[in-house]
Amino acid sequence: MKPWRQPGFWIPLLLILVGGGVALVVRKDTLREMTFTLLMYVALASSLNILMGYTGYVNFGHIVFFGLGGYTGFYFISRHGWHLVPAALVGGLTSALLAALLGLAVLRLRGAYFALATIGINEAARAFVNNFRPFGGPTGLFVNFAIYREYGGAPQALWLTYTLLLITTLVAVAVSYTVKNSRFGLGLLAIREDEDAAMVMGVRTPRAKTIAYVISAFFPGIIGTLFFFKNGNVEPGDAFRLHMSIEVLVMIMLGGNGTILGPVLGAAAYERLRGYLLTSPLFKSLHLAFAGLALLLIVLFIPAGLVGWLRRRFPVLRRWLE
Amino acid sequence: MLAQILASLVDGILLGFVYGLAAMGLSLIWGVMRVINLSHGAIMALGMFGIYLTFTHLGLNPYLALLLLAPASLLFGFLVYGVAVHRIINAPYLSSLLATFAVNMMVIGIGTAVFTTSLYNVDFSLGTVRAGVLALPGTRLAAAAAAVLITAGLYLFLYRTRPGKAIRAVANNRAAAALMGIPPAQTLALSFGIGTLLAALAGGLITTFFPFTILSGSGYQSKSFVICVLGGLGNPLGALLGGLILGAMEGLIPIVLPVSWVPVVEFTLFVLILLIRPSGLLGART
Numbered sequence: 001m002k003p004w005r006q007p008g009f010w011i012p013l014l015l016i017l018v019g020g021g022v023a024l025v026v027r028k029d030t031l032r033e034m035t036f037t038l039l040m041y042v043a044l045a046s047s048l049n050i051l052m053g054y055t056g057y058v059n060f061g062h063i064v065f066f067g068l069g070g071y072t073g074f075y076f077i078s079r080h081g082w083h084l085v086p087a088a089l090v091g092g093l094t095s096a097l098l099a100a101l102l103g104l105a106v107l108r109l110r111g112a113y114f115a116l117a118t119i120g121i122n123e124a125a126r127a128f129v130n131n132f133r134p135f136g137g138p139t140g141l142f143v144n145f146a147i148y149r150e151y152g153g154a155p156q157a158l159w160l161t162y163t164l165l166l167i168t169t170l171v172a173v174a175v176s177y178t179v180k181n182s183r184f185g186l187g188l189l190a191i192r193e194d195e196d197a198a199m200v201m202g203v204r205t206p207r208a209k210t211i212a213y214v215i216s217a218f219f220p221g222i223i224g225t226l227f228f229f230k231n232g233n234v235e236p237g238d239a240f241r242l243h244m245s246i247e248v249l250v251m252i253m254l255g256g257n258g259t260i261l262g263p264v265l266g267a268a269a270y271e272r273l274r275g276y277l278l279t280s281p282l283f284k285s286l287h288l289a290f291a292g293l294a295l296l297l298i299v300l301f302i303p304a305g306l307v308g309w310l311r312r313r314f315p316v317l318r319r320w321l322e
Numbered sequence: 323m324l325a326q327i328l329a330s331l332v333d334g335i336l337l338g339f340v341y342g343l344a345a346m347g348l349s350l351i352w353g354v355m356r357v358i359n360l361s362h363g364a365i366m367a368l369g370m371f372g373i374y375l376t377f378t379h380l381g382l383n384p385y386l387a388l389l390l391l392a393p394a395s396l397l398f399g400f401l402v403y404g405v406a407v408h409r410i411i412n413a414p415y416l417s418s419l420l421a422t423f424a425v426n427m428m429v430i431g432i433g434t435a436v437f438t439t440s441l442y443n444v445d446f447s448l449g450t451v452r453a454g455v456l457a458l459p460g461t462r463l464a465a466a467a468a469a470v471l472i473t474a475g476l477y478l479f480l481y482r483t484r485p486g487k488a489i490r491a492v493a494n495n496r497a498a499a500a501l502m503g504i505p506p507a508q509t510l511a512l513s514f515g516i517g518t519l520l521a522a523l524a525g526g527l528i529t530t531f532f533p534f535t536i537l538s539g540s541g542y543q544s545k546s547f548v549i550c551v552l553g554g555l556g557n558p559l560g561a562l563l564g565g566l567i568l569g570a571m572e573g574l575i576p577i578v579l580p581v582s583w584v585p586v587v588e589f590t591l592f593v594l595i596l597l598i599r600p601s602g603l604l605g606a607r608t
Contacts, residue, residue, distance in 0.1 A: 058416050105597055112358050112415045116547060117596045123544055124589035131582050138582075242540075246423060253420060285435040292427025299420045300409050 008322025009177050012261045013170055016042065019268070020166040024159075032162050036230065038271050040223055043169040045251045045263035046176045047219035051212050052249070053258035054185060056192035057107070059213075060245050061118035062220060064125045067239030069095035069221020071135055074228045078143045079134075083150065084161065088225040095221030096214045103210035110195065119242065126240035140235030161230045165223065172219045177260050177322065179215065188212055192258070250295050256305030260322045265306060325455040330573035336462040338569020339469035340527050342562035344542055345549035346473065347520030353556025354493040354513040355411060360422040361402065362521050363543030364429035369395060369525030370534045371437060377444050377529075384446055385464065388526050392519055399518030403511045411510065433536040443533035465527040472523060473562055476516070480558075489513050493556070548592045554601055 020039055023032045048062045073091025076082040082090075106117050130138050151157035179185045187208045190198035199205050228234040247270070255266025273294070277287035302309050311318050344366060351359045369391060376387040406425050410417040448460025480486040491499040492509045500506045528534065528542070549568050553560025568588065575584050 052416075056414070056416075058419060106593070109596060109600060112352075112356070112419075113596060113600050115415070115419060116358065116551070117593050119544070119547060120589045120592040120596065124586060124593065127582070127585035127589060131580070131586060249420065257416075286431055288434065289428045289431025292424045292431055295427065296406055296421060296424035299417050299424065300406070303410075303413065303417060 006322070007320045008260060009174075011320065011322075012173050012177075012264045015261075015264060016166070016169055016173060020169065023162065024166075027159075029155075029158075032158070034275075036162055036165060038268060039165050039169045040227060041248065041251060041267040041271055042264050043165070043172045043219055043223050044248050045255070045267040046169070046172045046260075047216045048248050049216075049252050049258065049263045050176055050179055051216040052252060053263075054180060054188040054192060055209055055212055057209065058115040058249070059118050059216075060115055060242065060249075061122040061125075062216070062248060063240060063242070063245040064118075064122050065095035065099065065217040066220035066224040066227075066244075067129070067236075068098060068125060068224075069217075070224020070228045070239055071129060071141075071234060073221070073225025074141055074143075074234045075135065077147065077225075077229060078141050081147065084157075084164070084225070084229055087229075088164065088222045091225035092218045092221035095224075096218040099214045099217030100210060103213040104206075107206065107209045107213060122240060122242050122245065126236050129236045129239065136235075138236060140233055140238075142233045143229070158230060161226050165226050168219065168222050168226070173260065173264065175215065176263075179212070180260065180322070184208065184211070189258075250291070253295070253298055253303075253305055256307030256309070256311075259305070259307040259311075262305050262307040269306075327574070327577060329456055330577060331570055332456055332458065332573075333462070334569040334571070334573020335566055336458065336466045336569070337572065338566040339466040339562070340524055340565070341542070341545055341549055341568055342553075342565020343469040343472060343527070344521055344524035345546040345553070345561040345565055346476065346558045347517040347524070348543075348546045349550045349553065349556055349558050349561040350476075350520070351514055351517035352550065353558070354489055355407075355510050356415065357407060357411070357418040357422065357514075358415070359514075359517060360419060360543075361425040361429065362422075362517075362546060363539030363541075364426040364433075365395070365398070365518050365521040365539070366525030366528075366542050367433060367534070367536050367539035368398070368429060369522030370529045370538065371433070371442075371536070372522065373526040373529045374442055374444055374534075377446065384444060384526065384530050385468065388468070388523055391522055391526050395519045395522035396515040398522075399515030400511050402518065403514040407514060408507065408511070430536060430539075437536050439535050439537055441533050441535055444529045446530055459531060461530040465530060468527055469524070469562075472520070473559075476520070476558065479516075485509070485512060489516075545588070548588050551592055551595050551600075 016039070020035055023035045044062065044066065048059060051057055051059055069091035072094040073087040076087040076090060077084065102121065106114065106121070109117055129135050135141065145154070148154045148157045151160055179188070187198065187203040190201065190203055191205055191209065195205055224239070251266040251270045252263050253266070254270055255264065256262025274287065274291065277283045277290055283290055298305070304312060307321050311321055348359055348362050351357055372391045372394065373384050373387050376382040376390065377384055402425055406421045407418060410421055446461065448464055451458045451460055451463060480490055488499070488504045488509045489512060491502070491504055492506060496506055525539065545568060549561055549564035552567055553562070553564030571588065572584055575587055
C-alpha cells in the first residue's frame with residue numbers, strides 16, 4: 001500500500017502545505033505570526049496523538065518535551081552560538097532521550113495512574129528548571145541580537161524559523177500516518193483496545209509504548225526550540241504551562257482522537273475559535289469559560305470528535321478521511 | 323537551631339491538616355467513582371471566595387461562614403455531577419478527566435471575569451498562642467482543629483449512617499451494590515457532593531491565614547495529588563496522614579534547601595511513589 005496513493009495521507013499534508021504556504025507567498029508579518037501559532041499547535045497535537053490517540057495513554061506532560069527540548073536548543077543557540085537547525089535537532093533528540101528514560105519507568109503505570117504521573121513530571125520539570133542555574137533560573141535565557149547576523153538579519157531569521165516549522169509540521173503528520181498504517185501502529189491500536197489481550201497476542205507492549213512515547217516527544221523538542229528562538233527568550237513559566245498541554249488535548253478531542261486529519265482540523269478550529277473569542281468584545285473576558293463549555297459539550301455528546309463523527313455518520317468518507 | 327526545626331515542623335503540620343482535608347475530597351471521589359477530579363482546585367478557589375464575600379460584605383465570622391459554605395458546596399457538587407460527570411461515568415477515564423477539566427475552565431473563566439486575578443485576603447486574626455519556644459497563629463490552630471472535626475464527622479458519616487455505608491459499598495463494588503438495592507446514581511452524586519464540600523471547606527480555611535487569587539486553587543490541587551498518592555488513592559484517612567507528611571516536609575525542607583526547591587522534591591517524590599507503590603504508602607484501600 002503506497003501511502004501517497006491514499007487520500008487519507010495527502011489530504012492533511014496538502015491542507016497544511018496550502019495553509020502554511022500562503023504566508024510564504026504573501027510575505028506578510030502578521031499572517032506569518034498567526035500561521036506560526038497555528039502550525040505549532042497542529043504539530044504538537046499530531047505528535048501527542050501518536051501516543052494518546054493510538055495507545056490511549058493520556059499524557060498531561062506533553063509540554064514537558066516542548067519546554068525541556070526548547071530550553072536545550074535555546075541554550076546552545078544563546079550560550080554557544082549554534083545555528084538554529086542543529087540546535088533544534090539537539091532539542092528534539094534531548095526530548096526523545098528523556099522520553100525513552102521516563103518511558104521505561106512511567107509507562108509501566110496504566111490508565112489514570114499514568115495520567116497523574118505525567119502531571120507530576122510536568123510540575124517537577126518546571127520547578128527544576130526554575131532552580132537550574134545554567135538555564136538562567138526563574139528569569140530564563142535571552143538571545144543576543146548580534147546572533148541574527150548569521151541569518152542575514154532578524155526578518156530573514158524569522159522567515160527561516162517559519163519555514164522550518166512548516167517542514168516539521170509536515171514531517172510530524174507524515175510520521176503520524178506512517179505509524180498508524182504500519183505493523184507497529186496496529187500493535188499500538190491493540191494496546192488501546194485491550195493491553196492484556198495485545199500482550200497475549202505477541203505485541204511487546206512495554207517496547208511499543210516506549211517507542212511511541214519517544215516519537216511523540218521528538219517533535220515538541222524541535223518545535224520548542226523554534227518557538228523560543230522566534231520569541232528571543234525562554235522562561236520556565238512559558239515553557240511548562242500545564243494549561244497548554246491540556247489545550248492540545250482539547251484540540252485532539254475536537255478533531256478526533258486517533259485520526260490523522262483530526263488533530264490538524266482540531267488545532268486549526270480551536271485556534272480560530274480562541275482568536276475570535278479573545279478579540280470579540282462580548283466574550284473577551286469569558287473566553288476561558290466558553291472554551292470550557294465547548295470542551296464539555298464535545299466530551300459529553302461527540303466523544304469521537306469531528307473526524308470520528310463524520311466517519312461514523314457517512315461511511316463513504318472513510319476512504320477519504322483517515 | 324533545634325527550636326527553629328521544631329517551630330517549622332509544628333507550623334508545617336498544622337498546615338498539613340488543611341492540606342489533608344482538601345486531599346480527602348479528591349481521594350473520596352477517586353475511591354468511589356474512579357474519577358480524577360480536575361475541577362478540585364477551582365472548587366477550592368470558589369470556597370475561598372465564598373468566605374471572602376461573606377466576611378467582607380456580611381461581616382460574618384469565617385468559621386460560621388463555613389457552616390453556610392458546606393450546604394452550598396454540596397449542592398454545587400450535585401450540580402457538577404449531574405451536568406458533567408453522570409453521562410460519562412462509565413466511559414474511558416480520558417472523558418472524565420476532560421469533563422472535570424472543562425468545569426475547571428468554566429469556573430476559572432467566570433471567576434477571572436468577576437474577580438480578576440488580583441490578590442485578595444480575609445483580614446481576620448485570632449491572635450498568637452505561645453507555648454514555650456513556639457508562637458502559633460491562632461487561625462492556624464483553629465484551622466487544624468476544624469480539619470480534625472470535619473474528618474471525624476466524615477468518618478462517623480461513612481461508618482455509622484446508611485448513606486455513608488452505601489457510599490462505601492459502591493466504592494467496593496458498584497454492580498454488586500446496585501444489585502443489593504443501593505441506587506448508584508444518587509450515591510455517586512452524594513460522594514461527588516461530599517468531595518466538593520471538603521474541597522470548598524479546605525479552601526475556606528486557607529483564606530484565614532494566606533492571601534489568595536482565583537487561580538490559587540491549582541497549586542493546592544497539585545499538592546492534593548501528591549498527598550493522595552502519599553496516603554493511597556481512594557483512602558480518605560490516608561489522605562489526612564499524607565497531608566501531615568507533606569506539611570511536615572514543607573516545614574522542614576527549607577531548612578536544608580532553598581524554598582524554591584520544595585516543589586522539585588515534592589513532585590519527584592510523587593512520581594517515585596507512583597512508580598514504586600502505586601497503591602500509596604499506606605497501601606490498603608477502604
